[in-house]
Amino acid sequence: MDVFVIGGGLAGSEAALTLADDGFHVKLFEMRPFTMTPAHKTGDFAELVCSNSLGSLSQENAKGELIFELTKLGSHLIRYAFLSRVGGDKALVVDREKFSLLVTDAIKNHPNIDIEQKKCSEVPSTAPCIIAPGPLASGDLVNFLSEAEGTLKAEYYDASSPSVLTETIDMDYAFWGNRFDEGADYLNVPLSKTEYEWFVEELLSARMGYRHEFDSMDSFFERCLPIEEIAHRGKESLAFGPMRPTNLNIPDRFKDVYAVIQLRKENDTGSILNMVGFQTGISQQEQLRIFKSLPAFKNAVFVRLGQIHQNTFLPGAVNRYFQSKSHANWFYAGQFTGTEGYVEAIAGGLWAAINLSRFLKNEQLYALPEETMLGGLTTYVETTLPSIRQPMGSNWGLVPSVKGKKSQRKVQRAEKARIAIENAVRELGRTAG
Incomplete structure (x- = not known):
């Protein structure tokens, strides 16, 4: 049976x-090098x-746990990353050229893979497919998928706001409360006039983050400035905007x-908090410096920092x-x-392939335990992403x-994640790379 994979990232x-490796004949579609993206340099x-860098290797680090x-x-690509590793101390840092060449050779020499170097503008409705075109997918394909899924596409230059691990915020400098009602859905970090004026001056003088040419633009949507x-x-x-203190019952x-x-x-558990109205394109080093200068965030762990980028x-x-x-x-x-992230992209490819293989073998699809990092990430994509976007x-x-x-x-x-993933591996019958 032929299985289509769209995208060679x-x-x-x-x-x-x-x-x-699971025995399926794969047709891998990749438009490069005949049609290049603004970000890629090779085919x-x-x-x-x-x-x-693919991130830390420490299992106490979330990225390291996912690796x-x-x-x-x-995972094939994680194995090739280790084979092309260059220094990096406790991080998985690779020789980019060697890594890509190892993957390319493995694909080209696999007897069950045929490569179709052409642009895809649509997906066969009856064929089993894995759709992985990346964030710079062609407009034709995005339009086709948006219509096929009945889902509003998110293809625009966007500014996203930082998110913080709740337990790392110093609650001596914050309080729970809503505007206009007695609820406690929002955590509020108050600033004095002196602190506010310092904060604004820091924003105005901060370095902006690096952007690719395809991420450069002169205007934004008014709703997410x-x-x-x-x-x-x-x-x-x-x-008088996102930082207004009005209608709050301030202690x-x-x-x-x-x-x-x-x-x-x-998320449902409240373990992650998003900074409301704080979309930003300031460099991530500057964001950390400015935010961590405020007492409430002195020891905060930012699980995501603001950025401006093309989001598809x-x-x-x-x-x-x-x-x-x-x-x-x-x-x-x-x-x-x-x-978002290199390792997360690899994880998505592996997870989609494992479940498509099970689907084609008429086996029950498998949900990873919530204690695993990949299980938490896939749950986020299903339950939280549609509203957070x-x-x-x-x-x-x-x-x-x-x-x-x-x-x-x-x-x-x-430790909980280690036990959970080892149990899952046994249930799935997977073999470590």
Whole structure:
């Protein structure tokens, strides 16, 4: 049986190799090098277009935990990343050219993979497919998929706001409360007039983040203006906009409250909070410096920082198996599902391939335990992404909380995740790479 894989990036390459090893004949479609994207430089598979680091290898680090889980599940690309590793101490840093060449050779020499180097503008409705075109998918394909899924596409230049691990915020400098009612859905970090004026000056003088040429633009949607753009329109604009302190029942311990930073729950458990109205294109180093200068965020762990980038994905199109909700034989993978990061893209390709293989063998689709990092990420894509509409990378806020001393929580979570993924590997019958 022929299985189509659309896209030869990290997700598509992982998916193609996994399905081919499972005995399926794969037709891998990749438009490069005949049709290039603004980000890619070669026609090789799994080209790394930005950093050459896949992140920390420590299992107490969320990225490191995901790498561990992918290794246990038999990821091809993680194995090739280790084979092309260059220094990096405790991080998985690779020689980008060697890594891509290893993946490309494996695909070209696999007897079950045929390569179709052409642009895809549509997907056969009856063929089993993994759709992994990446964040720079062609407009024709995005339009086709949007119509086929009945889902509003998100294809625009967007500014996203930071998110914080709730347990790392100093609650001595914050309080729960809603505007206009007695609820407690928002965490509020009050600023005095002096703090607010300092904050605005820092925003106005901060370095902007690096952008690719295809991420450069001169205008934004009014509904999601970056905070630095609002500040440039007038130094009081933020105090009368997203940082207004009006209609809040402010505790007596806070004096001279001139503005507030509001955060709201980003997932059902409230383990992650999103900074409301704080979309920004300031460099991530500058964001950390500015935010961590405020007492409430001094020790905060930011699970996602603000950024401005071209965002092409279909929020709400898939379930936790990465299976299309409207076409049972379609599975999605990579950044197009709403995940963010190199390792997360590889994870999506592997997970989609595992479940498509099970689907084609008439086996029950498999949901990973919520204690695993990949299980938490796939649950986020199914349940939270459709409403939040912001891509997510691996972080400990995606897994169930644990009790105990703060210093021990990462160790406990990592241990729970290790046990859960080893049990899952046995149930799935996977072989570690």
